[in-house]
Amino acid sequence: MNVKDWWHNRDATSGPRRILCVRPDNFGDVLMTSPAFRALKQTWPDCHLTLLAASVGAVVASMIPELDEVITFDVPWVRSDAQHDPASVLTMAETLREGAFDAAIIFTVQSQNPLPTAMLCYLAGIPRVLGYCRENPYQLLTDWIPDPEVLVATRHEVDRQLDLVATVGCQTYDVRLALQLPAGARERAMQQLQEAGVDIMRPWLVLHPGVSEEKRRYPANGFVKAAHRLTDLHNYQIVLTGSASEWAYVDGICQQIGEDAFNVAGTMDLATLAGLLAEAPVLISNNTGPVHLAAAVGTPVVVLYAKTNPQHTPWQVPNRVLYFDVPAELRSRNVLLQQFPEPAEPVASADAIVLAVKELARELITVPAH
Template structure:
């Protein structure tokens, strides 16, 4: 059986989508899985023995032509479901095409205050896509760390005290970030308790990570790791502390618990860490956006500023061995 899995982005979604692989392989032992994604995430999937081939598609190209050399698919599993992936699925010769329930209306109703019922976790909705195949087993997100990535991570962590907490202070939208002062105070308190810390993130997080470092001395790997090496770093951490962002789900996928701070978004939207704690201030206006892209309607960001250093330290204490 030849199956194409489509999940183009982003870091958290790609990490969570790997949950479908184990149930698929258990149900179809001889399945041949090809995964279509964007270039940054292809490197994260290439060491997964459950995937036969990873095709990285640059969106500037009209169509992922590498798929044309494949002689048809028994199944196209679209775990992204945007117009571009619909078109790819429709153009490829396939016996069956399935997609996952995005719960758009439910999520929008939460944002607009029309319901307070949580959306099924994203992993559960990915797995629901397999139900028409008779696959009803639970699957856990898993990202494999290669020996080379592990060695690179070990080298970068040479000066970091153990045990340590990986701290990912960034997020795509500034409104989703906890305060730089809060992160700094937590890092200083961890150090006083004999626990190390290291900042992680990509190039876009450099400025905010710099703000954190103005208030405390902490080693930083922000902008210094590719995704496989970041996975290696997170696999060695005792806990990941971050906002509602991709590193939380990557940490879980390599077996590390996470403390995730939610502000304008909310765990009810389906992205709480599967292993760890989600911290949120339950306000009548929360969530106020699907992804955290809108400015705070109150103007004071109390949803994120209301989470205290003590709240974060208590959550970390529960998870650090």
């Protein structure tokens, strides 16, 4: 029996009843996998999808309508700040065994090794496990898809995961990122803006200067220079967002911009941030989760893009991608992952940011509101 036959022979129409989707990454990665979740649900409407996600990724799960359940677990083979107890892996394997899953799908970025996750599924007794892998996984992946992206990603992350589920016959014509805003999210966001001092009758935009990895952080002075021009020449107010841990960094940038800048870092949960981005005319950001949150709600994005992950550009939303080099001392220790498709243009600068915002603003005038 070939791969597709098994996945479609559980029942004449429904396929596997209970599917574990494993995505132990950040919430942006989970969002970029949401079209693949939709493909599973549209192919097998009666299936039950459980997401196994890291704590930083699980926060968005409640806003993805295709997911029925989420299990939160920070695995030790993906970068995180969590403290790991080896016994917790065995405990999680037992938890998954109790879930009686028919199958599991391991979603990985091109640079990740799926085998530790495959071993977790093996210990959990999950009978079928689908995933990409560069080397032969033998019994750890019953449905092995040889990974063609060996040294550098050649597909967008959304396409990578859609292609994976397509190997078992799951497809969708709706490949947008899935995000369902909770009731009142937009209203809460706008109320917080006004409480922070923003005049919502004047032009404003969102700047997200933080990022989880320093190598993907565009220099603060570049943001400050661009913001000065946007406030002085174009009358924009700058709303700065970030996590609670980034408050001091964001506030330093806010203070340099001046009286037309407002720091709301750490004051919004993810749903309210999504509501804020849904109302914003444009987001300026490093390559990080809010870029994909903005794409999911249809907000144009200017992304300052370190030459690290070419597959994570904004998906199906008006955007401008401005590239900058990763400092040599911050580059990956894995020399096999140093490559980046060239040329990577346009080059990031304060002038390029301002031009990108102006271009996107003009495009919004000629395109119906999202």
